[in-house]
Amino acid sequence: MSSAERVVFEHVTKRYPGTGAGNPGAVEDLSLEVPAGKVCVLVGPSGCGKTTSLKMVNRLIEPTSGRILIGDTDVGRRDVIELRRRIGYVIQQVGLFPHQTVGENVATVPRLLGWDVGRQRARADELLDLVGLDPASYAARYPSALSGGERQRVGVARALAADPPVLLMDEPFGAVDPIVRERLQNELLKLQERLAKTILFVTHDIDEAIKMGDLVAVMQLGGHLAQYATPDEILARPANDFVGRFVGADRGLKRLALVRVGSVDLQPVTTAMVGGDAAEARRRAAEDDFPYVLVVDERNRPLEWCRDDAIPAEGTVAATNGLPAAPIFDRHTTLKDALSMLLASDVQAGIVVDDARAVRGLVTADMIGDRIRASAETAAVSSGAT
Ligand SMILES: Nc1ncnc2c1ncn2[C@@H]1O[C@H](COP(=O)(O)OP(=O)(O)OP(=O)(O)O)[C@@H](O)[C@H]1O
Ligand SMILES: [Mg+2]
Structure with a gap:
């Protein structure tokens, strides 16, 4: 794999002919x-x-002034043909060649590079696999026999064919x-974890930008x-105000999609082990403000919620008459998903479990609400300061 290279825009301006000095470029x-x-x-x-x-x-378009570097090289000084072979390019209408098979489309750049046919074919198969299309069933088809999403995947495969350090x-x-779209976005993010282009x-679409961008x-x-x-x-x-309007009034909510449960300070939860002493569990349950205790098994895995006052005064704790222990979150759950699950549940607290499904603590709707308000305040302070 060729390593990725940085891309730098330095004071780049483009004015099309006809746009004069007073006109915006x-x-x-x-x-x-x-x-x-x-x-x-x-x-x-x-x-x-x-x-x-x-x-x-x-260099499908030349800047009026300024320069663009890939790595340390000014693209304006590179041979155009050679440059384009080193840059993968994917566009909305995909631009697959209709009279070439999927396999031939994907092998476009290797063919231009003069690879022998066997190597071209092997590379095309490898790339189709990479984007989730089985070469045996797709390589010989024509673009017209693909769905929109499949065509898009072929476009990505073709752009990756020469292992370019930069992808547009x-x-x-x-x-x-x-x-x-959601599926293709997730696939690209997964692919990028491996390729690091x-x-x-x-x-x-600002939501797509937030989801896909490191920057x-x-x-x-x-x-x-x-x-x-x-x-x-x-x-x-x-x-500024333009960015504020562009990201939208619900940016507090959007921000929740960037935070995962794993990075949040959890609220402690009172648990009672099934088969344990009920009187003792009842006493502990009364010590917090939360009206429920979480009944767990012997490995601390959640079984059900039980109202404090439903714990028997004596005898042992049972898991028979409570509410389902739901929703369950793990460290990957985003706060946005957590909130929507909480709004649909009886007990407005999500149970956070570790990889062994043992209880770690709670995320409540109140905690998420506090977070939205805090982020709104930071934003208000910073826009007041500018
Ligand atoms: N060949 C051209 N000649 C003159 N003006 C052009 C030319 N191509 C683009 N423009 C103008 O340059 C500006 C920027 O165009 P560009 O295609 O980069 O926009 P964009 O941000 O990609 O928009 P969109 O989201 O609609 O694709 C526009 O005002 C457009 O009308
Ligand atoms: Mg455009």
């Missing part, structure tokens, strides 16, 4: 660095210069329905960079 003095192996999402309203920025990287993706999932990804560049009409930061930073502290 398509891209205006854009400077940013995408570190090697990271995903940078360019996001912004239609016409703000996202596609233009992307196409200047592989222009609204790659824009044309597929939301369910397929430097990816420039264009979208106009997000919010662009504004006239090709100005409004903010360049991590998704959490952009949601917590929008740099």
Whole structure:
């Protein structure tokens, strides 16, 4: 695998012919660095210069001024053909060649590089596997015999064929329905864990930007960079009113999707082991404000919720008349998913378990609410300061 390389925009401006000195350019003095192996999402309203920025990287468009580096090399000084072979490019309409099979499409760059046919075919099969398409059933088909999502996967496979250090993706999932889009997004994130390419990804969908980006560049009409930061930073502290409006009034909620249960201080929970002394459990249950105890098995795995006053005064603790021990979260659960599950449950507390399914503590709707309010306050303070 070739290693990823950083991409740097240095004061890059693009003015199309006809836009005079007084007219805004398509891209205006854009400077940013995408570190090697990271995903940078360019996001912004239609016409703000996202596609233009992307196409200047592989020189489908030449900048009016400024320069773009891949690694330490100025792309303007590289041979265009050679440059494009080193950069994977995926676009919304995919642009598969209709009269070539899927396998031939994927092998486009290896063929241009003059690989022998056997090696081309082996590479195409490997890549189809990588994007979740069985070569035996897909390689010989034509693009017209694929679904939109499958075509998109072939587009990604083709872009990866020469193992490029940089991948450009222009609204790659824009044309597929939301369910397929979600799946393709997750597949790309999984693939990226292994490949660690430097990816420039264009979208106009802020949710997609937050999900996919290590870094997000919010662009504004006239090709100005409004903010360049991590998704959490952009949601917590929008740099100006434009970014604030663009990320939306529900940015507190959106931010929850970035936080996982594993990083939260859990609320302790009173447990009672099934078969244990009921009087003692009742006494402990009365010591906290929470009206339930969690009945657990001998390995501390949750069995059910029991109201404090439903614990018998004597005898032993049983798991027979309580509420289901739900919802259950693990450390990967996002607070956004946690909240929606909590809102649908009887006891507004989620039980957090470890890999052995043993209870670690609780996440409550109140805790999540506090977090949303705290993030709204940080944001208010920072926008007041600017
Ligand atoms: N060939 C061209 N000649 C003149 N103006 C152009 C040309 N291509 C693009 N533009 C203008 O440059 C600006 C930026 O275009 P660009 O395609 O980069 O936008 P975008 O952010 O990708 O938008 P979208 O989300 O709609 O794809 C737009 O105002 C567009 O009209
Ligand atoms: Mg565009």
